[in-house]
Amino acid sequence: MPTPERTTLDAIVAAAAEILESEGLGGVTMQAVAQRVGVRAPSLYKRVESRDTLLRLVAEATLREYAVGLDGITDPHRLVDTLRAFGQARPAAFLLVMSPGPGTPVARQEFRDAASASLLGITAELAGEDDALEAARTLTAWATGFVSMEINGAFTLGGDVERAWRFGRDRVVAALRAETELSGSEPTPRPRGTADDSQRSR
């Protein structure tokens, strides 16, 4: 007579994500996850290949949330502001996804692609089709670099971190704008709304 299932893969991934945030990466043990979903550690291996796979699934679930949250955003300022909000809401998950240290498992490509879809649309319009990929990489690199440093407490030289964020954001976004007076191709230089709080930057 078959035993009824006492948990699900989704519950396991969700439990791992919660523990990751509250206890850190080291706290995500198979035993801790198992306890949270109400089974014993060996049972987890019915749904998940290994602890590394489980962490990868957490990363991918996080990326899926990012993809949803970023979808439809057309303003580059708002895009990076949203990314930063994700980092502040769940710092450990952000680091796991956006700047995995050495030895941390990495999300599969399809999940990275989904999360960067709206970004590529934005930079295509901002920098022109020819430079869209380069602009997307520049903006992502800056934003994830900044938020990672913020999470890691690397901003210890004083100063106003909020101001540094707006400074970097506004300068980088402006720098990506197609030089319509120089470049040829199809610059699509439609005027777009600026970010909500950019008037405070001096």
Added chain:
Amino acid sequence: MPTPERTTLDAIVAAAAEILESEGLGGVTMQAVAQRVGVRAPSLYKRVESRDTLLRLVAEATLREYAVGLDGITDPHRLVDTLRAFGQARPAAFLLVMSPGPGTPVARQEFRDAASASLLGITAELAGEDDALEAARTLTAWATGFVSMEINGAFTLGGDVERAWRFGRDRVVAALRAETELSGSEPTPRPRGTADDSQRSR
């Protein structure tokens, strides 16, 4: 009768750094480090408090090398190129230092300060004293974000990564330049040499 010392703290840290690079963070076990320096694992605790401390020492030794390598550089393009070269030479150490994942030990402040000294000098001249800190944070965020993504294999959408590097570097550096026609204070707008390979960017 005192037993002669069979190893040193420096040798231990160096061994850990080598294993980190060749075997990854998970390979840096106390036993592996001990074996490499020719003692047993418990002996390491005479010199080092814990594995976490050892990893922190590796991070700080790496930062010290960065500080030396970056010292005296006055051109921002060359500064970030050098940082990227560090990342390519020892990827795992770069990630450990510049984008530690969740749960990785972080270098103490003094070592971070030393490594960012020349950077602050550069951005002061580039962006003006008032925006030096913000400019430094912007440039560091972009550069470490880019190199981390490169190391983590996040650039999978094709395209030319070298071109993306030069694109981002040149745009971001240009964006940090003080708007001398607008800002007041002391802009110190001396002309400076451009990067060696920037002529290849179109």
Added chain:
DNA sequence: ACCTGAACACCGTTCAAGT
């Protein structure tokens, strides 16, 4: 068909005992 206890190999770390 899923769940579990027991077991294995392997960690980090401690400590009494050696020299």
Added chain:
DNA sequence: ACCTGAACACCGTTCAAGT
């Protein structure tokens, strides 16, 4: 004064045995 074997607690993972 440093080094070591033995031991402890705790991992991830496997598997035969339960239901």
